[in-house]
Amino acid sequence: MDFGLKYNILRHLLAQGLEVTVLPYDFPVHTVVDQYDGVFLSNGPGDPMQLGAAVASLRQVLQSQSARPDHIKTPIFGICMGNHVLGLAAGLKTYKLQFGNRGHNQPCLDLTSKVPKCVITSQNHGYALDDRVMPQGWAAYFRNANDGSNEGILGGGGVWRSVQFHPEARGGPVDTMYLFDEFAAQVSAFHxxxxxxxxxxxxxxxxxxxxxxxxxxxxxxxxxxxxxxxxxxxxxx
Ligand SMILES: NC(=O)CC[C@H](N)C(=O)O
Incomplete structure (x- = not known):
């Protein structure tokens, strides 16, 4: 789903050997989701609350698949605006940060890691998901170690996930690029x-x-x- 897609994200998806169909920001993805092995939700400018059609359509995908065993749910991965759209579809709200997070050295704690793990990320956003109360079946994935804001969410046992930062952009050589590997692995398993x-x-x-x-x-x-x-x-x- 293209909400203002950075071409470098496309390059990373293609480098995984994935075949990508780019759908416009308001495309009713729930009508075609069963034809695909995965859904990617892009970054994009502006207030996430403006993306009502995408949120409503994605909500239908989540609702229609929520009773399925996790391994037959369509893998979803979102970046930045994609994190907002997935969160809104799951039932969370967004808010405007007092200070947007921008730059190449934003530390984020991986909340799924058994040992404390902090990744250095690249960011450019002014809004965030309010994750103080998570909907059933969802968990916070990463948290910004500076301001404590949400940096990602996980649902569907981990097949639905999104991050607020940009793994396709980074100060170091690889940083969080592994997230593309994990999405591609989920897509091929679902295929x-x-x-x-x-x-x-x-x-x-x-x-x-x-x-x-x-x-x-x-x-x-x-x-x-x-x-x-x-x-x-x-x-x-
Ligand atoms: N990089 C992005 O996708 C930004 C998301 C959203 N427009 C924000 O500013 O918070």
Missing amino acids: QVRKQMAVQQSQQMVEQKVPETLIDPFVAYMAARNAVAVSSARAMQ
Whole structure:
């Protein structure tokens, strides 16, 4: 989702070997989410409260997938404005910081780390998520060690996550670039899950002769492949 996407984020996603479709800021992502292996929420300028359409659409994604086991939830990763949008969709609020956090040496505590861990981050934001009360199933991910503001959130057992800082920009050589590796790993794990589910569904479709047009294009594609495989296997019997 493009809220004012920095091209260097695209470069980092592509460098992971991911295929990326850029959707406009107000695209109803809930209508297409099942066709993708992951959703990325970009950075962007302005007040996050202006992004009502994106927030409402993403909320539908979260709500419709919240009962799923975590490994079959669509991985989501957000950066900066993406952290705001994900947080708003999850039920948090944003507020304007008295002093925006900008610069290349912002220390952030990783709240998931068993041993104290502080990462040095690059930042450029004027708003923050108020994480004093977290919605059920969500936790704060990072916290700014200077002003105590929220620096990220985690939900869906960790498959939904976002950071307030910019891992694609950094003072050191790698800093928090590992977050792109982790997102790409989640995306490829989910791709395998979707493929497996599509194969199972396609087997049922072949047996029940369900018209492909009624099914998600990915499932229909797998069904067509599977139908060929089944008919050639039968021909060989
Ligand atoms: N870099 C960003 O994405 C900024 C997010 C938001 N516009 C803010 O100023 O807080």
